[in-house]
Amino acid sequence: MSTTTQLLVRKDDLASSKVRTADDTPLADGQVRLRIDSFALTSNNITYAAFGESMSYWQFFPTGEEGWGAIPVWGFGSVVQSLHPGVAVGERLYGYVPMASSVVLSPERLSPARFTDGTPHRAPLPAVYNQYFRCASDPLYTAGTEDLQALLRPLFITSWLIDDFFDDNGFFGARPGVALLSSASSKTAYGTAFRMQRREGIEVVGLTSAGNRSFCESLGCYHRVLGYDELDQLAADTPCVYIDFAGNGKLRRAIHTRFSQLRHDCVIGGTHVEQLAPPGTAKELPGPRATFFFAPAQIKKRTEEWGPDVFGQRMVQAWQGFIEKVAQPGAPWLVAQHHDGAAAVQAAYAQVLGGHGDPRIGHILSLSRG
The missing domain is CATH 3.90.180.10 (Medium-chain alcohol dehydrogenases, catalytic domain)
Known part of the structure; x- marks a missing residue:
């Protein structure tokens, strides 16, 4: 058996x-x-x-x-x-x-x-x-890239949908302004940055640890890379949105406390498990309430609006451009x-x-x- x-x-x-x-x-x-x-x-x-x-x-x-x-x-x-x-x-x-x-x-x-x-x-x-x-x-x-497909395909589809969600909502009034992406070295974050850097009027800022800074800078998909302790390099009244790939409660508090023009706080993931804020903590922060992004909802919305064929064609085109960049000879991501x-x-x-x-x-x- x-x-x-x-x-x-x-x-x-x-x-x-x-x-x-x-x-x-x-x-x-x-x-x-x-x-x-x-x-x-x-x-x-x-x-x-x-x-x-x-x-x-x-x-x-x-x-x-x-x-x-x-x-x-x-x-x-x-x-x-x-x-x-x-x-x-x-x-x-x-x-x-x-x-x-x-x-x-x-x-x-x-x-x-x-x-x-x-x-x-x-x-x-x-x-x-x-x-x-x-x-x-x-x-x-494609038969020769199964490893990269397994690693990146579900993440990039989420990245593509995040970018589309923010553009669909006019960046919640933060354009022109800044998109702050935490855990900038993560695959979903840099996939989002790869798409979002093309949006007019949006400066894509990656937030990361000191150890991952050079990696994030080498990708070329962030307009700027800052350490988690360098938020003061951005003006406090900068119109901005926060896209949280880490679930770091301390960082969320720092962003909500510093930026008076924070227009949207979008929760994508919780990779910093030990730092996840207790339930209810985010309610006490100034500014917009943290909102969980649920990719299937955006898929449903766009499939209904565009039709499944157009949705599929746009996703395939975006994926092919991304995977070509990630697998580039000599300097793969x-x-x-x-x-x-x-x-x-x-x-x-x-x-x-x-x-x-x-x-x-x-x-x-x-x-x-x-």
Whole structure:
């Protein structure tokens, strides 16, 4: 009998993890088993865990163990068993998977390019996370860049939507003005900056730690890079918006306290888990209340306004321009590092959770190899 190996984490203590291997259950009619060949692990996945309860991320892949969760990740896999007439063994897929060696899916609403997982418990969850892309017909797929796709594709789509959201809302009255992006070395932040730097009247300012400053400056997508303690280099009455990729409560307080013309505070992620502000803290700050950005809502809005074909074409065009820049010969923004096997995966998880490492390195993990 085949088995599945999975990395589980404590929902109330993300630093506690364990590896579990269990026998696979037989497939039911209409199901397929996907061998997960590789998946990316980024600070975005730590955000999924940090907001696992409030944003329902723990519900995608229930573990059956009280208190233990499976963090969703984005990866590639091959169908190794199929009891579905529309999905063949050997087909390659990209999508939302657990940190595991395999997963069982129930394909529904099949098209040449994708299908939806119809597993009942996923029905009430955001549809964007339940789609699996069939690589043979996926316009965003290229065979030679799977690692970069796993690392950047979901993040860049979020970046593209963030930029579109702010432009759609006229930067909330802060144009001309400044867009402040925290955690500027993170992939979602520099993807946003890559798009936003083209917006007329907006100075894109990256906020980062001293250790990541030179990396952020080398990207060329920020008009200016400042340390977290250098907010005083911007005038206090500067019209600005804050795009928070870190969840750092101390930094949020400093920004709200300094900038009298702060027009919008947009929460994207929570990678600084130990510094996440307690619930209610942000309500006490001057200026606009922090508002969580939910990418599926902007996808829904633009799909309705533009139509799905135009939405898809614009996204593909934006992605191709970004990936060309990231993978540029001689000076790539990101290089993949592989971690195969349970011990390596567990160690890589601890490293990413701790926020350590070179921002030029992207972590690609596999529990089906090694």
